[in-house]
Amino acid sequence: MVNNLVHLYRQFGVTCRSIMAGLQEAKKLAAYKAVDDHVQDNLIVGVGSGSTAVLAVERMMERVRNEHLNIKCIPTSFQARQLIIQSQLPLTNLEINPEIDVTIDGADEVDENLTCIKGGGACFLQEKIVAYNSKKLVIIADYTKDSVKLGQQWKKGIPLEVDPMAYYTVKTKIEKTMGGEAELRIGKMKAGPVITDGGNFILDWKDFNPESNWEEVNMELLKIPGLFETGLFVDMAVVAYFGMSDGTVKVRTPKNAKDSCDC
Numbered sequence: 001m002v003n004n005l006v007h008l009y010r011q012f013g014v015t016c017r018s019i020m021a022g023l024q025e026a027k028k029l030a031a032y033k034a035v036d037d038h039v040q041d042n043l044i045v046g047v048g049s050g051s052t053a054v055l056a057v058e059r060m061m062e063r064v065r066n067e068h069l070n071i072k073c074i075p076t077s078f079q080a081r082q083l084i085i086q087s088q089l090p091l092t093n094l095e096i097n098p099e100i101d102v103t104i105d106g107a108d109e110v111d112e113n114l115t116c117i118k119g120g121g122a123c124f125l126q127e128k129i130v131a132y133n134s135k136k137l138v139i140i141a142d143y144t145k146d147s148v149k150l151g152q153q154w155k156k157g158i159p160l161e162v163d164p165m166a167y168y169t170v171k172t173k174i175e176k177t178m179g180g181e182a183e184l185r186i187g188k189m190k191a192g193p194v195i196t197d198g199g200n201f202i203l204d205w206k207d208f209n210p211e212s213n214w215e216e217v218n219m220e221l222l223k224i225p226g227l228f229e230t231g232l233f234v235d236m237a238v239v240a241y242f243g244m245s246d247g248t249v250k251v252r253t254p255k256n257a258k259d260s261c262d263c
């Protein structure tokens with residue numbers, strides 16, 4: 001009996017490790033292809049945050065070394081800034097380069113119109129600023145982020161960055177008027193709430209209506225005093241690259257796109 005349990009436990013460990021390795025490979029496929037397709041000489045590049053963005057930086061670094069590409073990078077977080085510095089890529093900022101050619105960033109979920117939930121890593125305020133000032137936002141992710149509707153696979157909610165003073169009033173307002181539950185994000189290796197790069201708290205809004213008009217929801221949320229930004233990226237991404245489990249990369253543009261995109 002005990003032997004059987006130990007065997008099952010080991011098997012479970014092996015299965016989990018192989019799924020994680022598969023996801024990592026899928027992220028790498030998406031990141032590498034997006035960088036190869038969109039990063040060219042003399043571009044200002046927005047560098048996203050999260051584990052998939054790390055792989056995009058890895059590829060940029062390779063190409064800068066091998067092809068002597070001349071690019072300048074704008075970070076979307078403290079993590080991205082560190083990555084750029086450690087990779088010895090040229091670092092710039094929005095004062096020096098307010099117009100970004102392309103930003104390559106991860107996402108937590110992407111729907112059929114390329115509306116994204118971002119902020120699993122709590123960096124979405126700077127990510128949205130950089131994306132907004134970019135000519136092109138390119139999303140990179142593994143196949144588990146590829147959805148028709150938001151909330152289909154990502155169950156951790158829509159992140160909302162709030163002033164610490166207002167977290168409770170914002171939470172109550174959302175739950176009363178829009179439904180669902182807005183939970184204060186608590187640190188894993190820190191007692192108390194997660195503090196963002198901007199010194200704020202995060203609410204994760206769960207059990208939202210998946211049929212929502214996300215543009216309206218985003219506007220409604222932003223009207224609440226103390227709510228600085230949402231992790232909803234509506235009409236921002238022009239193309240998404242998903243690494244698939246079979247080793248291919250699925251490239252998607254928004255289903256509702258009015259114009260064809262040169263991506």
Ligand SMILES: O=C(CO)[C@H](O)[C@H](O)COP(=O)(O)O
Nearest residue numbers: 050051052106119120121123
């Ligand atoms: O929005 C983000 C951080 O704020 C990340 O891009 C998002 O959480 C995806 O991360 P990962 O590539 O690790 O899955």
